[in-house]
Amino acid sequence: MTDLYQLTMAYGYWKQRRADRLATFHLFFRKLPFSGGYAVAAGLELALEYVRQFRFDEDDLQYLATLRGNDERPLFEEEFFDYLAELRFTGDIDAITEGTLVFPNEPLVRVTAPLLIAQLLETPLLNLINFSTLVATKSARICQAARGEPVLEFGLRRAQGIDGGLTGTRAAYIGGVAATSNVLAGKLLGIPVRGTHAHSWVMAYGDEREAFADYAEVMPNNCVFLVDTYDTLDGVRHAIEVGQDLRKRGHQLAGIRLDSGDLAYLSIEARRLLDDAGFAEAAIVGSSDLDEHVIQSLKQQGAQISIWGVGTRLATAYDQPALGGVYKLAAIQNEAGQWEHRIKLSEQRIKTTIPGRLQVRRFLQAGQVAGDLMYDELLGEPDVTAIFDPADPIRRKKLPANLESESLLLPVVRQGEVVYASPTLAEMQARTKSQLAQFHPSVLRLLNPHSYPVGLDKNLFRRREQLIREAHGWREEV
Numbered sequence: 001m002t003d004l005y006q007l008t009m010a011y012g013y014w015k016q017r018r019a020d021r022l023a024t025f026h027l028f029f030r031k032l033p034f035s036g037g038y039a040v041a042a043g044l045e046l047a048l049e050y051v052r053q054f055r056f057d058e059d060d061l062q063y064l065a066t067l068r069g070n071d072e073r074p075l076f077e078e079e080f081f082d083y084l085a086e087l088r089f090t091g092d093i094d095a096i097t098e099g100t101l102v103f104p105n106e107p108l109v110r111v112t113a114p115l116l117i118a119q120l121l122e123t124p125l126l127n128l129i130n131f132s133t134l135v136a137t138k139s140a141r142i143c144q145a146a147r148g149e150p151v152l153e154f155g156l157r158r159a160q161g162i163d164g165g166l167t168g169t170r171a172a173y174i175g176g177v178a179a180t181s182n183v184l185a186g187k188l189l190g191i192p193v194r195g196t197h198a199h200s201w202v203m204a205y206g207d208e209r210e211a212f213a214d215y216a217e218v219m220p221n222n223c224v225f226l227v228d229t230y231d232t233l234d235g236v237r238h239a240i241e242v243g244q245d246l247r248k249r250g251h252q253l254a255g256i257r258l259d260s261g262d263l264a265y266l267s268i269e270a271r272r273l274l275d276d277a278g279f280a281e282a283a284i285v286g287s288s289d290l291d292e293h294v295i296q297s298l299k300q301q302g303a304q305i306s307i308w309g310v311g312t313r314l315a316t317a318y319d320q321p322a323l324g325g326v327y328k329l330a331a332i333q334n335e336a337g338q339w340e341h342r343i344k345l346s347e348q349r350i351k352t353t354i355p356g357r358l359q360v361r362r363f364l365q366a367g368q369v370a371g372d373l374m375y376d377e378l379l380g381e382p383d384v385t386a387i388f389d390p391a392d393p394i395r396r397k398k399l400p401a402n403l404e405s406e407s408l409l410l411p412v413v414r415q416g417e418v419v420y421a422s423p424t425l426a427e428m429q430a431r432t433k434s435q436l437a438q439f440h441p442s443v444l445r446l447l448n449p450h451s452y453p454v455g456l457d458k459n460l461f462r463r464r465e466q467l468i469r470e471a472h473g474w475r476e477e478v
């Protein structure tokens with residue numbers, strides 16, 4: 001599971017005897033998704049499982065042997081397959097744990113390994129981390145808009161294939177949803193599952209009251225009636241009537257679901273009808289193309305929805321279909337075994353990479369985050385006096401002395417062995433929640449958020465500026 005060009009480079013490194021030089025790569029994104037103020041890291045456990053299982057099977061090699069160049073000769077020579085057959089991941093990986101809030105340019109994953117294998121991991125790591133981080137972020141935004149009320153993930157039918165559905169549900173759960181309609185995710189990942197019924201149940205009967213009554217007969221302990229098939233408020237009245245019968249049988253009407261029309265108006269009216277009939281405990285589930293913006297607007301309108309069903313726009317990260325995470329070489333050993341920095345220039349300053357072997361230190365002040373400082377372990381201990389914006393040399397944030405801090409990149413693989421026990425998904429979800437509590441609301445707001453200070457320590461900033469000058473062939477500082 002990789003792109004062909006990773007294998008063409010791997011072949012080249014092997015032939016040119018560069019395969020075993022140690023190199024450090026960073027996986028990071030440059031721009032926050034959804035025009036938001038934060039992202040939620042996710043996908044690490046999946047990436048570690050990939051690394052654990054990494055190897056070329058016999059049938060993989062047989063397939064690669066069929067590939068031809070433009071002269072119809074084999075692309076790879078036979079001995080390369082003997083090499084690949086023995087190849088295992090032998091390097092080190094450090095990574096930011098799932099559920100951590102992350103920001104542009106910070107390495108979410110750092111790989112230090114023989115060049116050939118570190119390169120081969122580019123595509124799978126990006127595939128596994130990008131989508132999960134994107135959906136976990138979307139989920140956190142949606143849950144934030146719901147202000148602690150349960151969000152149910154209903155997106156499987158619109159997800160990008162089976163794996164998109166499963167991975168999407170996993171990430172949505174890390175971001176904060178309470179449960180999913182996705183039974184496969186329940187079975188395989190232990191995520192709580194919930195479900196109501198569809199319009200087809202009511203349409204199969206024609207008579208709505210009879211449909212609700214029959215449903216209540218077979219499933220008295222899971223009655224959330226979808227009331228909008230014909231006339232929504234009549235539907236609420238029918239739900240109440242069946243709820244009264246349920247009570248006589250010793251059960252409770254769990255709630256109703258609204259799936260069309262003006263959800264603010266209808267939920268307020270439905271709440272009144274339910275309360276007047278003595279069903280104050282019955283929940284009102286709202287669904288219908290919801291996302292964080294619609295939920296926020298409904299809240300502002302006083303909508304009486306207590307559970308939010310969100311499908312398409314969550315599972316597909318509808319307004320931004322991809323996170324632009326990249327994987328860049330930042331340092332490599334030379335022939336003598338000494339580490340050298342590497343930088344990629346760009347006309348856009350923000351796209352010029354950050355060289356070195358990076359660690360991220362997050363500073364805390366009175367329980368709230370103060371800023372993230374990236375530094376280069378190859379240059380030694382960080383200078384913790386200020387955070388320099390890599391995109392703008394004028395912008396820097398001074399850090400008070402003796403602040404509490406935490407290193408975000410943790411050792412997860414050492415010499416090819418996974419040394420990190422992934423937390424449970426529920427623990428990852430709890431981490432997202434506790435992380436969100438550490439950030440100022442101005443960073444978290446959905447519209448035009450304040451940008452959180454993330455940058456380089458003085459040593460790395462200077463080193464990078466020097467490398468930029470050298471790469472341009474400028475000798476003097478201007």
Ligand SMILES: Nc1ncnc2c1ncn2[C@@H]1O[C@H](COP(=O)(O)OP(=O)(O)OP(=O)(O)O)[C@@H](O)[C@H]1O
Nearest residue numbers: 259260261262263264265288289290294297298301
């Ligand atoms: N009061 C409201 N304020 C803002 N947005 C709302 C409000 N009520 C509903 N919406 C949103 O407006 C959109 C309405 O969608 P649309 O007009 O396509 O049809 P619908 O009412 O859901 O009916 P149907 O499903 O039958 O097509 C949905 O995204 C819904 O979440």
Ligand SMILES: O=P(O)(O)OC[C@H]1O[C@H](OP(=O)(O)OP(=O)(O)O)[C@H](O)[C@@H]1O
Nearest residue numbers: 154259287288289290309310311312313
């Ligand atoms: O709107 P979403 O956020 O994707 O939530 C899931 C939707 O899936 C179901 O209906 P479906 O979309 O199949 O049909 P409908 O649009 O006609 O209700 C459900 O009734 C929700 O409307």
Ligand SMILES: O=C(O)c1cccnc1
Nearest residue numbers: 154181194195196197311
């Ligand atoms: O259980 C539900 O209400 C549900 C499940 C999937 C999609 N829409 C709604």
